[in-house]
Amino acid sequence: MQPVTMDHLPTIAPDRLPELLRRMPKAELHIHIEGSLEPELIFQLARRNGVSLPYANVEELRKAYAFTNLQSFLDIYYAGASVLLKEQDFHDMAWAYLRRAQADNVLHAEIFFDPQTHTARGVSMETVVRGLHSACERARTELGVQASLILCFLRHLSEADAFETLEQALPLRDRFIGVGLDSSEVGHPPEKFARVFARCRELGLHIVAHAGEEGPPAYVWQALDILKAERIDHGVQSPKDPALVRRLAQDRIPLTVCPLSNLKLCVFPQLADHNLGRLLDAGLVATVNSDDPAYFGGYLNDNFIQTFAATGLTAPQAWQLARNSFEASFVDAAAKRRYVERLDAAFASFA
Numbered sequence: 001m002q003p004v005t006m007d008h009l010p011t012i013a014p015d016r017l018p019e020l021l022r023r024m025p026k027a028e029l030h031i032h033i034e035g036s037l038e039p040e041l042i043f044q045l046a047r048r049n050g051v052s053l054p055y056a057n058v059e060e061l062r063k064a065y066a067f068t069n070l071q072s073f074l075d076i077y078y079a080g081a082s083v084l085l086k087e088q089d090f091h092d093m094a095w096a097y098l099r100r101a102q103a104d105n106v107l108h109a110e111i112f113f114d115p116q117t118h119t120a121r122g123v124s125m126e127t128v129v130r131g132l133h134s135a136c137e138r139a140r141t142e143l144g145v146q147a148s149l150i151l152c153f154l155r156h157l158s159e160a161d162a163f164e165t166l167e168q169a170l171p172l173r174d175r176f177i178g179v180g181l182d183s184s185e186v187g188h189p190p191e192k193f194a195r196v197f198a199r200c201r202e203l204g205l206h207i208v209a210h211a212g213e214e215g216p217p218a219y220v221w222q223a224l225d226i227l228k229a230e231r232i233d234h235g236v237q238s239p240k241d242p243a244l245v246r247r248l249a250q251d252r253i254p255l256t257v258c259p260l261s262n263l264k265l266c267v268f269p270q271l272a273d274h275n276l277g278r279l280l281d282a283g284l285v286a287t288v289n290s291d292d293p294a295y296f297g298g299y300l301n302d303n304f305i306q307t308f309a310a311t312g313l314t315a316p317q318a319w320q321l322a323r324n325s326f327e328a329s330f331v332d333a334a335a336k337r338r339y340v341e342r343l344d345a346a347f348a349s350f351a
């Protein structure tokens with residue numbers, strides 16, 4: 001898709017912005033399904049599966065959600081995922097997210113999952129993928145929400161481990177559309193995974209990678225030039241390198257930005273300091289996403305509403321961000337056009 005003008009947009013009063021943001025159709029492209037596990041569901045699954053947790057109750061667990069950086073969050077996030085054992089558990093987790101997504105007017109979601117977190121505990125790849133995939137199918141028919149899966153390799157583990165994970169997933173190749181790279185960023189540059197991503201490209205998988213969340217612009221360059229990432233997850237450190245910003249703009253490489261995540265993991269001291277508006281002003285295909293909504297205090301509409309309130313973004317930027325989300329998605333050109341038509345209709349009806 002090409003950049004477009006916004007001349008056709010009606011004028012919308014600032015006090016109606018939250019309602020517009022809620023009602024606007026959108027896509028979510030950066031959501032870790034394990035990060036949608038709400039404390040209540042963690043305790044329910046722990047009881048169902050006889051798993052003991054190091055927290056007495058939901059309130060105690062929630063109190064532990066005070067993070068200082070990415071690693072301090074990941075330690076709790078992997079512990080929370082320990083209650084997932086059966087196919088039904090994965091289905092229930094994804095179904096709960098997809099219902100939330102529908103409530104936020106998400107038409108399309110591309111959902112990350114971390115199989116190594118589960119296979120390391122003896123849960124089979126098939127259990128994970130079948131449970132998540134059946135929830136996506138159900139969302140299509142029962143909710144009218146399209147959803148697909150992206151398998152993420154954990155970058156704190158070795159490339160050999162990633163290759164083994166890919167092998168295990170290949171019999172289920174038709175149930176996920178791409179691969180990504182997540183977990184502890186600093187010290188684990190994208191180049192560590194050059195060979196496994198080359199193999200994934202040969203297999204026709206879409207490629208995304210977390211880069212420039214806490215890590216330097218050099219990691220974003222590596223994700224682009226070595227992994228051949230089609231989208232960059234986060235990428236908010238990119239403005240430290242003006243040549244990188246020019247590259248991202250020129251190639252229309254989308255950034256899946258997660259403002260509340262960046263706030264909770266102390267990437268920005270305050271939401272008002274977030275660079276989302278500056279990324280848009282630089283002509284980047286930035287999108288808004290929730291990352292790990294159960295841990296960061298908000299789903300997609302919370303991310304939009306709180307970020308707009310804190311940074312003073314306006315209705316044309318809301319339209320741009322929603323349009324970017326459809327442009328950046330991995331659906332075909334005709335589906336993108338239909339999504340943008342629905343976006344335009346929603347804005348026109350709001351005038």
Ligand SMILES: Nc1ncnc2[nH]cnc12
Nearest residue numbers: 032182183184210291292
């Ligand atoms: N924000 C994040 N960064 C890297 N890996 C993650 N896994 C889940 N959330 C993540």
Ligand SMILES: [Zn+2]
Nearest residue numbers: 032182233291
């Ligand atoms: Zn993420």
